[in-house]
Amino acid sequence: MKEILVNLQSRLDEIFTHLHEHAEVSWQEYQTTNFIAKLLKEAGMKPQLFEDMTGLYVDIGKGTPKVGFRTDIDALWQEVDGVFKANHSCGHDGHMTMAIGTALVLKEMEANLAGAVRILFQPAEEKAAGARAFVEKGVIDDLDYLFGVHVRPLKELQDGTYAPALYHGAARLFTGSIIGEEAHGARPELGINAIEVGAAIVDGLQKIWTDPNVSASVKMTQFNAGGTSTNIIPGKATFSIDSRAQTNEVMDAITAGIKRVIASVEVMYGAKVDLQVDANIVAALVNDEAMEHMRNAIIDVVGESACALPVVTPGGEDFHFYTYDRPNLKATMLGLGCGVTPGLHHPDMTFNRERLLTGVKIITKAISRAL
Structure with missing residues (x-):
């Protein structure tokens, strides 16, 4: 995997910059959906879009996907420097970047994968509606595992540390x-x-x-x-x-x-x-087995000293509707300690983008372990 990752950092920077500058609010992520689909097609993948809503998914590997990774793709509508606009102040631009990076790495590893993987690009997380829309579409019906990721503020995780689970309220x-x-x-x-x-x-x-x-x-x-x-x-x-x-x-x-x-x-x-x-x-329903895969993936990539305890946070995330509606699904979210400041949902929110590549490495390891 080392060879694959050599030139990925600059690619991730380009992808992040585009997504950040072209933010779209819930259920209106048309440009975002088309940009991701085009990028995946150019990499030799076959993204699947929906006729009646935004968002997409892509399968990598042979057979029926049993392991999935989900990212959110929408932005918030808020005032930034006196102007109301769509703004990625919750880190979804970073989440999408990591999901695309993971897809690119897995595509390069495809011949050696132990099974198939599904990457989900989900709309309308900020409306707490996108996850259930994907459940209704049957997108996760065949999955045994589902992983996610969320950037974390400094008060929860120090920059350069990573948590194997997020217990949202x-x-x-x-x-x-x-x-x-x-x-x-x-x-x-x-x-x-x-x-x-x-x-x-x-x-x-x-x-x-x-x-x-x-x-x-x-x-x-x-x-x-x-x-x-x-x-x-x-x-x-x-x-x-x-x-x-x-x-x-x-x-x-x-x-x-x-x-x-x-x-x-x-x-x-x-x-x-x-x-x-x-x-x-709904509150998080974290699976111990999925969390252990994520914990070991963190240790494999950055060492045990950078592996933090699971984070308990009062914030909400519609990712957890997947396990709420499908109790047999084994799921957890990676907490990415990347120095988010001043804080999530602040109009000027920023974070250490160098951690995105580390996120790709950890997510890919977790998926490989689950396979």
């Missing part, structure tokens, strides 16, 4: 509306004040108790009510709730608690409260 985001009754400010008894109903919901959320040994939080993050007149009691409001938990079981307990709060507030005030789930991300 669960996140569930709700939006709701309150329908009360407007009234004159002088006659509050004739109305149902949507602001007071919202305040009662906030108070109720603070009384949801879960396992204290598991990190969790639930809080209202948006609330809008009333107009420009200060003497009208508002009858309508909209709100958002952000809930987080380190395990899926605690997230389910929080969700049940939110529903109890809403039901009791409706009875207390005689208001109607509509609630819906806008986004749902």
